[in-house]
Amino acid sequence: MRYEMRFSGSGGQGVILASVIVAEAAVAQGLQTVQSQAYGPEARGGMCKAETILSRDRIWFSKVTSPNFLLALTQQSLDRFAKDLAPEAVVMADSSLAVPADLDPGRVLRLPILETARDKVGKVMTANIVAVGAIGKALGLFSEEALYEGVRRHIPAGTEELNWRALEAGAALVSDEQAAAFRQSLD
């Protein structure tokens, strides 16, 4: 198994951190992982992307070429990165986004990530953690402990409660049926 994940959105949404947290959780879970990200001015506004590869075997080539998974938090990033997906790829997109014409809607899991962060958790900047919660539930690869540990290492002291709420709210967005369907893309 080589599972290529791409995280996309706009600068400031924390998609790079989301990819790092998933990689942290993978390491804690004993999986092989490689994480990388786009650097430069594009990381500070405008479109932003990061990549995490998961595997049970040694990962050699470290770049994502045909993602099995795409997280998109903005229309621009969804339109742009929907193009080079692997055949069985699953897309997790914010429900405010329109599915591009060239993307099979059956492969898109539309979740109210931004709305949940804003209204349920109470802070829109927790959207990346909400997304991590949803990804954790969907993938079913990480123990709760591994996921929490991944988050804890990257958040400021004193914001734990907020972030745990975001993780839980994210997980709650994905039903068991959706998660089961999602996992088929893992094989």
Add this chain to the structure above:
Amino acid sequence: MSAMKKAVLMQGNEACVEGAIAAGMRFYAGYPITPSTEIAESCAVRLPQVGGKFVQMEDELASMAAVLGASVTGVKAMTATSGPGFSLKQENLGYGCLAEIPCVVVDVQRSGPSTGLPTSPAQGDYMQARWGTHGDHPVIALSPASVQETYRLIIRAFNLSEKYRTPVIFLMDEIVGHMREGVVLPGADELIINKRHISYHDGANKQCYHVPEGQYVPAMKPFGQGERYNITGLAHDESGFPTGSNAVAGALYTRLMEKIDHNLDDIIRVEEYMLEDADTAVVCFGGTTRAVMSAVEEARAGGMKVGMFRPITVWPFPEARLKARLHTLKRVLVVEHNYGQMLLEVQRVAAEKLPVAFLGRYDGTVITPSDILAKLREMEG
């Protein structure tokens, strides 16, 4: 007590710093430049915690100078940079070679001459690492292919630097520098750390560059211990003072080269993968190795007899090790993120015996396993 062997996620640049600290590095001077900046940032956080010193200097020239200055006081010292900054380090790197001052210079390579594509990967400083500074001079350069190896290899860089009293170049690239991977940090008891070979003479005997019988380098004396000795960038005799004698200068320059040339087995490390029965060897180094390994495994799965030859010590080039492989091979493919630099070394060693093909990329994008597979098929075809 050895630490619990749990992997932690770490960036290549961070692993470089953690390994260096484990090696005893306690002084860092640098100037921010992409894609090496995280090394400076990590040092700024970590060195004071272990009682070390970090200083952001006014430029790359000063950083290299400050590193040499710190080293002569007996402190293991490091700087890090990328292409354009590496060019600026070269002046004082030459000083370090001649005055035999141990230190480690990290170059996280990026794309292009000048500002080029500053956030994109490349390996265009391979020749600069060898010939960047002026004059004939010895060079040891090591290049890691993973985050885990970065941690181990930077320790080796410090060890070789101390052992041979010479600056060691740690030739990283954006691929390895910016990737995060799981790393198992070895316990302190598992690491071999070379201490500086120090000697104290009484005030009367100031032959501070005297090389004892059977040794390649003089022992070093840190400043501030009452030795009152002299270091100069001029050609010098064993007392450390300038010489006007061509014979003395020539003997010094020869020794500087020979301390490396006569210890190649100790200095050179190579990774060889599936070469025993291979027809084709893919030669690569650093971050490029990742795509090569994927391609070799795929090629093998498809029945092609392909293996990999990777210099970990990229300078001196492992000439004898490659030569030893040539009689069983039919062809060699060199894969690098440049216009063909290590290629020149491979051609020098192998071109008379067998065909040497090349796959390079220098537009800021990475070579993929499928690029390499296509090239391998074309070569076999």
Add this chain to the structure above:
Amino acid sequence: MPSELIHKFMRIDHLPHIWCAGCGNGIIMRDVAVALQELIDDPEVNLNRGKVVVVSGIGCSSRAAGYMDFDSIHTTHGRAIAFATGIKIAHPELEVIVLTGDGDCSAIGGNHLIHAARRNIGLTVVTFNNDIYGMTGGQYSPTTPTGDLGTTAPYGNIDRPFDIAQLAAGAGATFTARGSAYHVRETTELIRQGIMHKGFSLIDVYSVCPTYYGRKNHKGGAVEMLQWQKENMIPAARYYAMSEEEKQGKLLIGTLTHTNFPEYTAQYAKLIERAQAKAKKGE
């Protein structure tokens, strides 16, 4: 017969020095040695000779490091202050003295000069300022007066010169002073004060180069050039008693700036304490 001072503080084996007859550099090097001797002999200071490091760059001035019997390092052109910065930060207990020239310190090394001054790192910089590149044979330097001649200024120098002490002061040096080859006693005292000063100190000492600068510019020999210093460079006590009119065209020999500001390596020691306390708390 070399004096006791020379026997004690110079590397007799490496003398005579390479400087031309009439060069002011030997006088300035002696001033540095006398200042050090005073501090070593002073029971209240008790300077440890083994903790003195002399750093130089490249140029006529920079050969001085090799003649002085201390730990010494003769570095690359312009970089003496940067090497010295590494030495001082790595081992703050060392007394680091930089011997440099006008070109070494204010042209190729200008960036290092202003930033060391800005940091207020505890180095003592003594410039052997002879208004010319002597080692390479008489090219104009950043301190060559406008209109003067050099081998690379055959039609007269159109650059404006630096006042190195003022340059350092402007960059934040907390002790700056001006001395001269002629004013031995005053200059030695200024160097002594500079070494005692905790922060960055710079003593810009006017040397004389009869061989290149003097000959090119018809300034006479060493005697005439030292005579010029005697007449036009005025020690502080006398200078400050002069009227503004009398001061015209005259240069002060003495301290230009002397302020107190935390020294860099002392600040770094506090930074280490803060970092370690923070790490202990697990932040």
